[in-house]
Amino acid sequence: MDARYKTREIERRSLDVDGLKRSFLEWLVYSVGKDARAATRRDWFHTVALSVRDRLVDRWMDTTRRYYQEDAKRVYYLSLEFLIGRLLTNSLSNLGIMEECRQALDRLGLSMDEVIDAEPDAALGNGGLGRLAACFLDSMATQALPGYGYGIRYEFGLFEQRFEHGWQVEYPEQWLQFGNPWEFPRPEVLYPVQFYGRVEEFRDSVGEKAYRWVDAERVLAMAYDTPVVGYSGETINTLRLWSARATRDFNFGHFNDGAYMKAVEQKVLSENLSRVLYPNDATETGKELRFKQEYFFTSASLQDILRRFLQHHNNFDDLPSKAAIQLNDTHPAIGIAEMMRLLVDQHAVRWDRAWDITRATFAYTNHTLLPEALEAWPVRMVERVLPRHMQIIYEINARFLNRSKARAAGDNARLARLSLIDERGDRRVRMGNLAFLGSHKVNGVSALHTDLMKQTVFADFHQEFPDRITNKTNGITPRRWLKQANPALSELITSRIGDGWIHDLGQLTSLVEKADDVVFREEFRRAKRKNKKRLAAYIARQTGVEVQVDSIFDVQVKRMHEYKRQLLNLLHAVALYNEMRDNPMVSWVPVTKIFAGKAAPSYHMAKLIIKLINDVAKVVNHDPAVHDNLKIVYLPNYNVTAAEIIMPAADLSEQISTAGLEASGTGNMKLALNGALTIGTLDGANVEIREHVGSDNIFIFGLTAEEVADLKAGGGFNPREVIASNPSLKRALDMISTGVFSPEDPNRYHPILQALTDGGDHFLVTADFADYCRAQEAAMELYRDPEEWTRKAILNTANMGWFSSDRTVNEYAQEIWEVKPVRAVDDGGEGFR
Numbered sequence: 001m002d003a004r005y006k007t008r009e010i011e012r013r014s015l016d017v018d019g020l021k022r023s024f025l026e027w028l029v030y031s032v033g034k035d036a037r038a039a040t041r042r043d044w045f046h047t048v049a050l051s052v053r054d055r056l057v058d059r060w061m062d063t064t065r066r067y068y069q070e071d072a073k074r075v076y077y078l079s080l081e082f083l084i085g086r087l088l089t090n091s092l093s094n095l096g097i098m099e100e101c102r103q104a105l106d107r108l109g110l111s112m113d114e115v116i117d118a119e120p121d122a123a124l125g126n127g128g129l130g131r132l133a134a135c136f137l138d139s140m141a142t143q144a145l146p147g148y149g150y151g152i153r154y155e156f157g158l159f160e161q162r163f164e165h166g167w168q169v170e171y172p173e174q175w176l177q178f179g180n181p182w183e184f185p186r187p188e189v190l191y192p193v194q195f196y197g198r199v200e201e202f203r204d205s206v207g208e209k210a211y212r213w214v215d216a217e218r219v220l221a222m223a224y225d226t227p228v229v230g231y232s233g234e235t236i237n238t239l240r241l242w243s244a245r246a247t248r249d250f251n252f253g254h255f256n257d258g259a260y261m262k263a264v265e266q267k268v269l270s271e272n273l274s275r276v277l278y279p280n281d282a283t284e285t286g287k288e289l290r291f292k293q294e295y296f297f298t299s300a301s302l303q304d305i306l307r308r309f310l311q312h313h314n315n316f317d318d319l320p321s322k323a324a325i326q327l328n329d330t331h332p333a334i335g336i337a338e339m340m341r342l343l344v345d346q347h348a349v350r351w352d353r354a355w356d357i358t359r360a361t362f363a364y365t366n367h368t369l370l371p372e373a374l375e376a377w378p379v380r381m382v383e384r385v386l387p388r389h390m391q392i393i394y395e396i397n398a399r400f401l402n403r404s405k406a407r408a409a410g411d412n413a414r415l416a417r418l419s420l421i422d423e424r425g426d427r428r429v430r431m432g433n434l435a436f437l438g439s440h441k442v443n444g445v446s447a448l449h450t451d452l453m454k455q456t457v458f459a460d461f462h463q464e465f466p467d468r469i470t471n472k473t474n475g476i477t478p479r480r481w482l483k484q485a486n487p488a489l490s491e492l493i494t495s496r497i498g499d500g501w502i503h504d505l506g507q508l509t510s511l512v513e514k515a516d517d518v519v520f521r522e523e524f525r526r527a528k529r530k531n532k533k534r535l536a537a538y539i540a541r542q543t544g545v546e547v548q549v550d551s552i553f554d555v556q557v558k559r560m561h562e563y564k565r566q567l568l569n570l571l572h573a574v575a576l577y578n579e580m581r582d583n584p585m586v587s588w589v590p591v592t593k594i595f596a597g598k599a600a601p602s603y604h605m606a607k608l609i610i611k612l613i614n615d616v617a618k619v620v621n622h623d624p625a626v627h628d629n630l631k632i633v634y635l636p637n638y639n640v641t642a643a644e645i646i647m648p649a650a651d652l653s654e655q656i657s658t659a660g661l662e663a664s665g666t667g668n669m670k671l672a673l674n675g676a677l678t679i680g681t682l683d684g685a686n687v688e689i690r691e692h693v694g695s696d697n698i699f700i701f702g703l704t705a706e707e708v709a710d711l712k713a714g715g716g717f718n719p720r721e722v723i724a725s726n727p728s729l730k731r732a733l734d735m736i737s738t739g740v741f742s743p744e745d746p747n748r749y750h751p752i753l754q755a756l757t758d759g760g761d762h763f764l765v766t767a768d769f770a771d772y773c774r775a776q777e778a779a780m781e782l783y784r785d786p787e788e789w790t791r792k793a794i795l796n797t798a799n800m801g802w803f804s805s806d807r808t809v810n811e812y813a814q815e816i817w818e819v820k821p822v823r824a825v826d827d828g829g830e831g832f833r
């Protein structure tokens, strides 16, 4: 370390209470510009965040320097979504100064919880895919892997959800309104990104055909860097988010002509590229602006990656050994064509060599098999927006189909399926096929999902490239989802097995024997109860509904989507409601059904199901006949911070998707890790959760993925027959269809009933209803025996270690990225805590 900087550093890096307190006051006065008496909670949040930043910047620089010194191979995680949530608690906890900060604020007469609550969520994602990316960043830093995240710095994140008369209403989410203390603007890191224009062919210096992209419109991508603090703070990686800038902020010509709006038009249009996150989860938008967003961040990221590589290398054959680029779904798949353009057009690399380099550098993760989620952009639009890329895609396709012709042996249908171009209707570019072809490894996100990928969407490609598909079952970071979200349980665990579990979650298996320890069970219950009290208070604040802490907290929190079958859960609630009213003398297990999750604004069926849940809740929650034994609540604006309150408090975790449709799920892992028992289908990662926690400690029901496929293939399924043969289901549906829950609009739910009957019940809600009720009854019955329930809950927590995202990223690192940790040399001094 350069001695000139030593003194200033020591001053700033004090991690003790006094140093922190001094730092808070300094930042408040000199940066926030407020007197302590006048400061708002938000001012204090900015002050604390800036003070924490001081204590990580030098390690951040150490980390980056280390990577350069070691010329380390880096991982670049390209994702259109990073669902980060808040960063204050995470940074303090990973730096190990949570307590010191609490004391420092205490001495200033401030509540740490209030300061933490002043931070807005960075809601730069829709759901599982975006949160997975954030968990991976935490794990790569904690595992000292040189991992960079690349994405978009949306001005508006995922919308804020409010309920008006039980209907979802969306409001803009302005997370940057008061500034973001965690980001470092990098105005010098600026890349041009082109759109439209045309391609000119010419002969290069050796007379070879070459192409240049001309008359294109340009926008600039400017970088904003956010430090990613690994646990213990040894490694601090970088998340680089791009913001769109106009090449010219102001057109004086238009201004002088009095065309004032036109003068700034280009600026506004350019900046639209990073204006807002598209709010669709597992469904594609098909919008041109979305396609341009995908190219915008991908091009800027690849230009930045090549710039960093060329700083120390001049032979592109070395790129695959110095950079591993992971495509988080097909959203950055245009990157395959972009890398070819950069290598061939800008760096004159021969096609075949460029293709080998590209394929060896890229890998692709598929996150869903839902047909409506597989991106396929109209050829006409791609040709217009990215004319050179369309040429390159045609070239890639031609060479591939020539290669596959022999194997296809005249099977043109197969060649048509393999083609990057879907020739049916308005011709489309299949981004999944492009991503598959341009990658050396392709992975699914759970064992079942990966198998289904080989049997369905990528069956032909799997035959062409039998070694390319591999499984990487998702994971979650135990730092945010246990240590930070559930301090009560964390402290109990650490009191028994030490704190090694925080970065080695497998150590939780030492708790297995504790399941038979009555004292430990009591303490485990006490921790759960503390979390349930906190959630009950949160529910009262958010919805006005008072829930019983002793009731079973039956939780379904995830994006609203028909395949996730919140409707099945709701129909069970109505059936239970009827049973309770029919049998008032029975000593019922009190149940609190907790729903939360946003619907994509244009997904009308999902929004109708939200309204139905709220309508049913209104009736049930005010019906004295059930004596408060059943409460239904729908928490508004589900996000990362809400999840951190809900996950530790759940007793029962609803993972009830139609088997074969939920690629993995990650909420299922967070809930089980925090001691909830899962009720679910054999879908996604539920299958592996059962393998790890034991089939006695989970409630499985319903058709398997194979049975679903057979039922659909057989075509004999008739939901009306199923309904007619199940009185409690029929009664529940009749109540909904006759307006019992919507007297002011009895036909309101006709579309739902229609979909379940004449619509063929695509998601098999009626088919699984009876078995689901059986599983629910088994759960309720077990809940009557707190000792046995707690024993199973402990066995869930104890056996969830494998679902740490540390395990997942290490598997990627070994098998896909081929990168090694680059650890700091502990200088024994104040290198790191």
Ligand SMILES: [N-]=[N+]=N[C@]1([C@H](N)O)O[C@H](CO)[C@@H](O)[C@H](O)[C@H]1O
Residues within 6 Å of the ligand: 127, 128, 129, 130, 132, 281, 282, 283, 367, 368, 373, 445, 474, 662, 663, 664, 665, 666, 684
């Ligand atoms: N898009 N997408 N896919 C999902 C989620 N909706 O974000 O990715 C998640 C992360 O891989 C999966 O857990 C989940 O099953 C899958 O549906």
